[in-house]
Amino acid sequence: MNYRGAVTPSTKAPASSPIVERSTIEQVATAAGVSVATVSRALRGLPNVAASTRTKVERVARELNYRANPAAARLATGRSHTIAIVVPLINSWYFSNVVAGAEAVCTEEGYDLLVLTAPNAELRHEVVATAAELERHTDGMIFVEVALPPHELEQLGRRRLAVATIGQQTDTFPSVHVDNVRVGSLAAQHLLDLGHRRIGVIGAQAEEPSFFDVPGQRIAGAGLALGRIGGDLEPALVVDGQFTIEGGYDAASRLLSGENPPSAIFALSDEMAFGALAAARDMGLDVPGDVSVVGVDDHELSSVVGLTTVRQHVAEHGAVAARALVRRLRGQRTAPGHHVSTAELVVRSTTGPPML
Amino acid sequence: MNYRGAVTPSTKAPASSPIVERSTIEQVATAAGVSVATVSRALRGLPNVAASTRTKVERVARELNYRANPAAARLATGRSHTIAIVVPLINSWYFSNVVAGAEAVCTEEGYDLLVLTAPNAELRHEVVATAAELERHTDGMIFVEVALPPHELEQLGRRRLAVATIGQQTDTFPSVHVDNVRVGSLAAQHLLDLGHRRIGVIGAQAEEPSFFDVPGQRIAGAGLALGRIGGDLEPALVVDGQFTIEGGYDAASRLLSGENPPSAIFALSDEMAFGALAAARDMGLDVPGDVSVVGVDDHELSSVVGLTTVRQHVAEHGAVAARALVRRLRGQRTAPGHHVSTAELVVRSTTGPPML
DNA sequence: CTGAAAGCGCTAACAG
DNA sequence: CTGTTAGCGCTTTCAG
Numbered sequence: 208m209n210y211r212g213a214v215t216p217s218t219k220a221p222a223s224s225p226i227v228e229r230s231t232i233e234q235v236a237t238a239a240g241v242s243v244a245t246v247s248r249a250l251r252g253l254p255n256v257a258a259s260t261r262t263k264v265e266r267v268a269r270e271l272n273y274r275a276n277p278a279a280a281r282l283a284t285g286r287s288h289t290i291a292i293v294v295p296l297i298n299s300w301y302f303s304n305v306v307a308g309a310e311a312v313c314t315e316e317g318y319d320l321l322v323l324t325a326p327n328a329e330l331r332h333e334v335v336a337t338a339a340e341l342e343r344h345t346d347g348m349i350f351v352e353v354a355l356p357p358h359e360l361e362q363l364g365r366r367r368l369a370v371a372t373i374g375q376q377t378d379t380f381p382s383v384h385v386d387n388v389r390v391g392s393l394a395a396q397h398l399l400d401l402g403h404r405r406i407g408v409i410g411a412q413a414e415e416p417s418f419f420d421v422p423g424q425r426i427a428g429a430g431l432a433l434g435r436i437g438g439d440l441e442p443a444l445v446v447d448g449q450f451t452i453e454g455g456y457d458a459a460s461r462l463l464s465g466e467n468p469p470s471a472i473f474a475l476s477d478e479m480a481f482g483a484l485a486a487a488r489d490m491g492l493d494v495p496g497d498v499s500v501v502g503v504d505d506h507e508l509s510s511v512v513g514l515t516t517v518r519q520h521v522a523e524h525g526a527v528a529a530r531a532l533v534r535r536l537r538g539q540r541t542a543p544g545h546h547v548s549t550a551e552l553v554v555r556s557t558t559g560p561p562m563l
Numbered sequence: 564m565n566y567r568g569a570v571t572p573s574t575k576a577p578a579s580s581p582i583v584e585r586s587t588i589e590q591v592a593t594a595a596g597v598s599v600a601t602v603s604r605a606l607r608g609l610p611n612v613a614a615s616t617r618t619k620v621e622r623v624a625r626e627l628n629y630r631a632n633p634a635a636a637r638l639a640t641g642r643s644h645t646i647a648i649v650v651p652l653i654n655s656w657y658f659s660n661v662v663a664g665a666e667a668v669c670t671e672e673g674y675d676l677l678v679l680t681a682p683n684a685e686l687r688h689e690v691v692a693t694a695a696e697l698e699r700h701t702d703g704m705i706f707v708e709v710a711l712p713p714h715e716l717e718q719l720g721r722r723r724l725a726v727a728t729i730g731q732q733t734d735t736f737p738s739v740h741v742d743n744v745r746v747g748s749l750a751a752q753h754l755l756d757l758g759h760r761r762i763g764v765i766g767a768q769a770e771e772p773s774f775f776d777v778p779g780q781r782i783a784g785a786g787l788a789l790g791r792i793g794g795d796l797e798p799a800l801v802v803d804g805q806f807t808i809e810g811g812y813d814a815a816s817r818l819l820s821g822e823n824p825p826s827a828i829f830a831l832s833d834e835m836a837f838g839a840l841a842a843a844r845d846m847g848l849d850v851p852g853d854v855s856v857v858g859v860d861d862h863e864l865s866s867v868v869g870l871t872t873v874r875q876h877v878a879e880h881g882a883v884a885a886r887a888l889v890r891r892l893r894g895q896r897t898a899p900g901h902h903v904s905t906a907e908l909v910v911r912s913t914t915g916p917p918m919l
Numbered sequence: 920c921t922g923a924a925a926g927c928g929c930t931a932a933c934a935g
Numbered sequence: 936c937t938g939t940t941a942g943c944g945c946t947t948t949c950a951g
Contacts, residue, residue, distance in 0.1 A: 279944035281634035303659035635928035
């Protein structure tokens, strides 16, 4: 493996090559024969700079490979050009895709993206509580599926800090979310249309379902669809899958080995659906012959295994939130909009009519 | 657990939300009746501060909710307490887990983690080229599976910037990697032990195969194992799977529909293996009856679908690299060690003896 | 349109 | 052990 190629980079090679030293604004100023103030103005594209002066300054700056020291700029202006994204965890399909979307926008817009994880309420609280500290670090924060209680929202609102939320919808900050009731409805309706009546649900219990409960809303949506045909969701058929593959496996195993198993399963995420698919297979059940499965997300694997699902545009969530933040930071005062990201049913081969 | 690990609020709201104004070191100094220098020293745990003074300063600082303005500290010291992690992409199983590992360590050690993506050589070059700019932003950089050519390594080496690499091994910077030849060997040997002789490989073309070629090494390892029994890897049976699920599907389809298909497939990543599994199923092939499949990684889904694989400890890669960087930044001059992360075969149910 | 000068808040000599 | 005093490099009034 070792690269023992021709040119071995010598560690302590004296700078003989044109390694450009960092230059300061003052050096540029002297070299250009103007004041530092002018350099600052010229380089930042401010008005009130003669075109000729600007050209000259720009040239000199390029020659000297000058770039403003962000720490100094930050100290002087109080703006850091950095956005923090707060996620419960980063190594899951959903969150890593949200971060990817945000990262793309941030890079494009010249902002740095800091990743903060807040796996539990305690740490989340700490993140919010030290927002004062962060405020000097970051210009804005994106909270992803991190339920902020009223008093923390208020704390955040008091700070000079742009905030956006993904998932939660508040009346103080811009947000992006999907209509989860609709998501649930879409999935259940599809199953109903196929003729299913006994529908199992693999979801999760929200710890504090009061004001921000994604699984609850998806389940409610499914209930709504069933209600429209006079049916109902059977409580015994709603089990916890913890939003993990394994959890989905276990949940489906329980569901399918019960007395009167459902003819279809609605998993609240594709990963849980994968687990369910594996469980069905291990039980010798045919999908969709013996049991239909529908998920939510449209994970990369879904198209490959033919999973019917309700597609979400996850990276878009991150991108929209980041864009809202950047806009606000640029001073473009825009209404604190609540972007509703679309979701659509993608029918593939894990769903079909129930056996008679 | 709850929705995707979503963080829910604790019901108990703090009695009041005392919104504390940010205070400066000077305010603390006057309040404590000492000089700013003493405050700085006391709060940073420097020696040469009377215990009583320190206690008093700490108390006042707490009362005033003082926290050093990082921008100011950064400007004064030149250190930012920020580490950047450069990944080709962030929304893949491997990279998001590496980032997670690094993030955990950074948080623990009081460093901020900046995520930079460099999906191609051009952007990677840009990242390196602007390291000067970054230098003022970050104290260190972790390059994850980002092949740095000699001249870029040299550029980086010249800067006052701690660097660590994951995957690539250089003689200038600390690194962490797995012995990919051994990984390939482990997988192939397992297949050989089962009696397979015609082994297909799903891999990828390295962007710059010259000096840093993970797929090449894994393939070489497999070739080595085959060589030990006088066999060889058949070039026609080595196909590109692009390290994606879909790529794996396509590659396996091609492999298995050929004239004389292999009795076993070694996929260089679990995700490609998942694709291969799906392809086999779609072709009506039994696994492992008709074809065995072994992957690399030990993805969460692997245990659920019973995929035999070579397990890597991915989050550990990120953690070790981050820790090396932090150590260096703390001045603990330690040899630029090359950490070799372990990998081990995990036999499950997708591999078995070939049909006769 | 441009320059001088006063900070931004903190750290780091250097005295004492 | 503690205070004084320069800066760190940039932005931003305020004059001119």
